[in-house]
Amino acid sequence: MSANNETLSAEQQKEMLQKYDQESAFRYLTGFMAKVVFFGLLAFSLYQLFATTIYPLPAQMHRSIHIGFGLVLIFLLFPATKKGRMSGKIAWYDYILAALGFGVGAYWPLMYEEIVRRAGEINQFDMFVGIVAVLLVLEATRRSVGLPITVIAALFLAYAYWGRQMPGFLIHRGVNLDNLVQSMFFTTEGILGTPIAVSSTFIFLFLLFGSFLVKTGVGQYFNDLAVSLAGKRTGGPAKVAIFSSALQGTISGSSVANVVTSGSFTIPMMKRLGYRREFAGGVEAAASTGGQLMPPIMGAAAFLMIEFIGIDYWTIAKAAAIPALLYFTGVWIMTHFEAKRTGLSGLSDEEIPDRREVLKKIYLLLPIVAIVFFLSSGLSVMRAAIYGILTTILVGVLREERFRKIYPIVFGIVFVLTLVYGWITGGASITSGLITAALATVFVSYFFDGNFKETIEALVDGARTALAVVAATAAAGIIVGVVTKTGLGLKLANSLVSLANGQILLTLFFTMIAAIILGMGSPTTANYVITSTIAAPAIILLGVADLPAHLFVFYFGIVADITPPVALAAFAAAGIASGEPIRTGLNAAKIAIAAFIIPYMFVLQPQLLMIDTTVIELLWILFTAVAGMIAIGAGLIGYWYRKVYWPERIFAVAGGLTLIYPGVLSDVIGLSVFAILLSLQFFYMKNKIGVPETRAKA
Known part of the structure; x- marks a missing residue:
């Protein structure tokens, strides 16, 4: 299509991501250290697959190793300053920090039996390791996630230590240094707490799933499918952006990354058709941000709800389905009316891909269908993610036309043989037959096609994407640990309800403001952890069920990406559209007005979440x-x-x-x-x- 000639190059997309997405602001290494980091990332993914599927380790051991991998790789990849990123070289002190990160990660596995035997008592060397761990987590978070969440975590630590000096209702008896370090690194209430537990299991595997999807070419297929279905409608490119971004959300957990990936394709088309720059950027920012709200794979924070609320992921995804559809319906309505107002038509026939050719590749959507099936069938989230990855590899195999006829034969033969074996021995099921057949087909693919390289790259890219999540969840663990230790969550919840005079709408409004402010410049994961421990309890105190309350703060933590004055997704879209950032942000907020209304709807009407209806x-x-x-x-x-x-x-x-x-x-x-x-x-x-x-x- 001619529009493709106007899209951003891979290098331009990289520059845009580094400018607006802190998680993508890493060094591009060359030479020996590039190979070291490459194999380090590969080892990280292989370890995660091994520890979550074959040989599970004790919780503290596994989480500590997970953090250790994250710290080492962050200090090697993410420089301390922007100048360091430009140089592409690793500073001498980064090697020291990486070595310390390795030591922190190895401490629990090496000392596990002794630490458990001491039953909570820590010695002087434990104190040193704990303090180093906290400082390394804060610095790694600053580099890979950004300053806001780092400052918040540091302030929470200060609050815990200087509790006696706090004013008013914030006062508490204080936590001495020994107890603070112990709770932060030697219990499962701090850095090794629930957030890092979810990062080291559910989130990492689904990030790998997204990375494998990218390697199959499904991202480009989303664009082609969106153009073929919506391109000729009124204001076609804007509707393509909505359709494509809703799908892209399944492979990208970042609003900014989604904007750059799909926006480099859709924004030039919108501008060429006649949309104003700021409106074109606003449409893409609003649509891309909504990608994190769209099941079956929502933003990483959605996986934290599993532990925080104590319900399965399928229940969360099912509840979020109708609000997400309403969100994109609202964005669609706004862009349609704007196109009608300005007299904009759709794309020409020459710009629309051949629908038959697009539909021939519909099998690329099989992994997403498979994930829905696995989640809805009652499988655990981790097992569903593993099966999803295997399905994605199988789909990647089907791309090779010259061997496409061989694979169904191989798959069918192995599947039948597995079932026959199960019938004889009584030990195989349909599920195990499908998995065995898929693995055999993948093996044949590697033997004939050499897809092994793509798999390795997917493992490396998935681990690289996970680094910022490791840092964010570790820092979030510090915040949760302080809240648990001091009872701050209940105090703030009570004060919020008191400030709102017990009125549900006012309480929701104050909670919305808090979530948006905390979300400006912070990743959704960290934002959700903070608001779910501080703001969500205020809503629950007024009789709202856990799921609507947590989804409320989850929504507004995501909406912060398009809410001025700090609207990172909108700013990235403005960069692509060459528009004015604040105006683009205002347009994005206006287009996504549904996102500011729908959370109130499902709190006041839980039936919208398919609860008791x-x-x-x-x-x-x-x-x-x-x-x-x-x-x-x-x-x-x-x-x-x-x-x-x-x-x-x-x-x-x-x-x-x-x-x-x-x-x-x-x-x-x-x-x-x-x-x-x-x-x-x-x-x-x-x-x-x-x-x-x-x-x-x-």
Whole structure:
């Protein structure tokens, strides 16, 4: 397609990511150290697969090794300053820090029996190791994640130590240095706590799954599929961005990475069609940010909910499905009205790929379908991720056309033989037959096609992506440890409820502000850990169930990426579109207005999360919600079937909000306003009032 000529090159995408995404700001090494880091990353992935599938280690051992790998590789890859990144060389002190990180990671495995035998008592050398571990985690977090979360973790440590000097309700008896170091590194309440536990199991495996998906070429296929399905519609490129970014969210846990990957393709198309720069960037930022909200694979923080709430991941993904669809429906409505207002049509036939050729590659979506099947069938999250990786490798095999006929034969023969063996011995099931057949097919692929290199690269890329998550979850563990040790979470929750005078809407509003502020410049994972331990309890205190409360803070931690003044996803989109960053952020926030409304909806109406509801109730809620977003979209954009004038725009937004707010009376009022506005639209359409001369083809 001609649009492809306008996309950013791989080098330009790399520069954009390094500028706006702290997690991608690593050195590009050459020579001997490049090989050392390459094999270090490979060893990290292989260890994770070994420890989570074949030979599980005790929790403290495994988590410590996980952190050790992360620290060593972060100090070798991420420089202390931007100048160091430009040089591409490792500073002498980074070797020292990497060596210390290795020592910290090895301490628990080497001293495990003695530490357990002492039952919590630590000696002077333990103190030294614990202090070094905390300092290394803070510095690694600063380098790979950013300063905000590092400062917050340091402030929490200071709060724990100087508790007696704190004012008002924040005062506590204080935690001495021995107890603080012990809780931070020698229990499962600090650095080795729940966040790093989830990072070392669920998150890492799903990051590997995403890395394998990239190697199969599924990212480009998402773009081709989106163009073929939505390219010819009104304002086609904007709708391509929405469709593509919703799919890209399954392989990217970062809003900024999603913007750069899909935005380098969609933003030039939108600009060429006639969209304003800031609006084009805003569409991509809003759509890319929503990728983390879209099941089956949501942002990394969603996996933390498994441990924090104590429910399975499939329940979380199922609950998040309808809100995510409503979010993208809202973005679609806004872009559609903008395209209609400005008279923008879709792409030409020459710019649309051959639909038959696109559909021939539909098998590339098989890993995502497989993940949904595995998760919904009751398998554990870790096993589902492993099976998903195997499915992705199998799909990669099917790309080779010259051997495509051989693989089904190999797969079928091995599958039948496995079932026959199981029938004879009573030891094999359909699941084990499928896995054995898949592995045999992969082996044949390596023998004939040499796909082994792609697998190695996927393992290395997955480990590199995980480094920032390791640092963020370790720092988040410090925060959780302090909250647990001091009872700060309950204190802040009570004060938040008191500030809101016990009003649910005010409490939700204050929680939203806190989540957005904490999310500015911080990864979603760390943001969720903080807000789920501090802000979510305030909502729960007012009688809201755990799942809606946690999804509420999860949503707004993600929305922070498009909320000015620090809207990293919007700034990255502005860089691609050559637009003004703040205006792009404001456009993104306006386009994603649904994200600021939907969390209130599912807290006030848990039926939206498919909790204690019937099909009829759910359909009615969806109908009023979509109608409300149409009205709000028309009011904010200023166009529906024709121009919407200011008095009508005010009524449209108000009517939309009443439709979204739960209640019979509010629904009646909202539907009445909606019907009146729609009638006026058709009346003025008939009389050609407010209708542009050039109309877009719907």
